[in-house]
Amino acid sequence: SLRLTPEGVRFLLLTLAVGVAALNTGNNLLYLLLAMMLSLIVMSGILSEQCLRHLVIRRRIPDHIFANRPALIVLSLMNRKPRLPSFSLRVLDVVEGKTVDRGIHVLHLPAGASVTQSYPILFPRRGRHRIEGFKVQTRFPFGLFIKAAHVPVSSDLVVYPELRPLPDGLLHDLAVLGHDQAVSRRGQGVGLYNLREYLPGDDSRMIHWKTSARQARLMVRETETEDLRQVTLALPTAIPAEGFPSFEQAVSLTASLAAYFQEQGFAISLLVGGREILSGMGEEHFYHMLHVLALCTPTVAEGSALGVPEEFGMLGERTMRGEITLVILPWPDPSMQQLAQGVSRVFHLWEMP
Structure with a gap:
């Protein structure tokens, strides 16, 4: 694509004025000036086109990205032209059909050379995200036009829920709870x-x-x-038909609790709606749970209460076996509140600040 800059608009108007004056007066000097100005316009188009040819762009994204936490993305740009350099390059991301400026500018890229730059990116919400590609722009050589080329290098990524610091009072309660549940x-x-x-x-x-x-x-x-301490985190995904704003807060709290117990060396199992992640330890298991939480969606319910998934009915037995069982309720579901009486602790998200 080709777009005029404000300087380019003024230059074209000036060229038009010189052309009109040359036609009216028949002055050879004005014809010479007009020819020079037209040649600059043609040269600008040709040279800017050459700047954007044979460029290879790659993007490296971190393996684990959390909502509301900056992540550093590394971008590499290579000029594969055998002789000609590229000048004044500007690289933008294309997200949902719109260009997003990340502040990537390359003034000079010699032939056969490559350059690496990094930039922070912040995703405000969890879930799947897609960066559709790049748009590379240049104003070279005279700044009259902005020449742009679209590079379809898409990146699909999953953003984990936001991890929030747990209050000191809650940390103390969890430490006492873990000590009380220890069984030799x-x-x-x-x-x-x-x-x-x-x-x-x-x-x-x-x-x-x-x-x-x-x-x-x-x-x-x-x-x-x-001592193999075990904990089960249970998050019901059913919400009333009119919606409930605390569901995202419940997902974030579940992820934060998982991070806490991971650091404490617990074996963690996770119940998200009707899906169960069996007990496990280690970073791979932890990120698997975060992946499930990142993609979980609330189920719209009809009526004031929902059928309880079978896995949630076993929470009381897990508590009796010595496991810590924590239920995170995003809304006051009567059936879940009654079931949660036999667990270690219940978090009522609609009552939390």
Whole structure:
């Protein structure tokens, strides 16, 4: 595409005036001036076209992007022309059919050279986003026109929910809750769980020789398994037909709780509507949960209450087994409020600031 700049408009008007004067007067000097001005216009179009040819643009996006948190995107621009350089390049993103200026300017790009620049980008909401491509512009050589070329290099990305700091009071309550739910179990570990009499097939390395000498019989040391603390986060996705504004807040709180328990070394399982993410640990599991939360959508309900998913009916049993069960309610659903009486804690988002 080609667009006139304000300077280009004035230059064309001046060229038109010189042409009219040359025709009226027949002055050879004016004809010479008109020819020079027309040649500048033609040269401007040819040189600007050459600047935009054989350019290769690549975009590198971080693997994990969170809503309302700046992410750094790296853009590389390569000039594959064998001899001619490119000048005065400006690179813009194309998002939803509109150009967005990220402040990427390259004044001089020699033939065969490449340049790398980075810019921050901020997504205000979670979910799927798409950057459709690039638009490369140049004003070279005289600034009379803006020559632009569209480069269809699209990028699809998933933006995770916003992670917000948890209040100090809530952090204290979660720490106490985790301590209260800890259960010692027999298993592989270093702590002493019990002493019992030796049985055929037991590992001889587990014999406790001092106790065996005192009791005149072989005694085996049983160890206590390393404390594997487990937590289940449950987020109902059903909302009333008229909508409820706290659903996005509920998603953000669920993600923030998952980040907290990930740092504390918990095994985390997640219930989002009728979908269950089984208990797991590690960064890969954590980002898988964030991916599910990023793409979850509220289900519009009819009536004042909804049928409860089967997985939510098992939360009370999980609590009795020693797991921490946290339910994040985006709206006062009577059936969910009654079910949540047997869990460790319920967050009523419509009451939270």
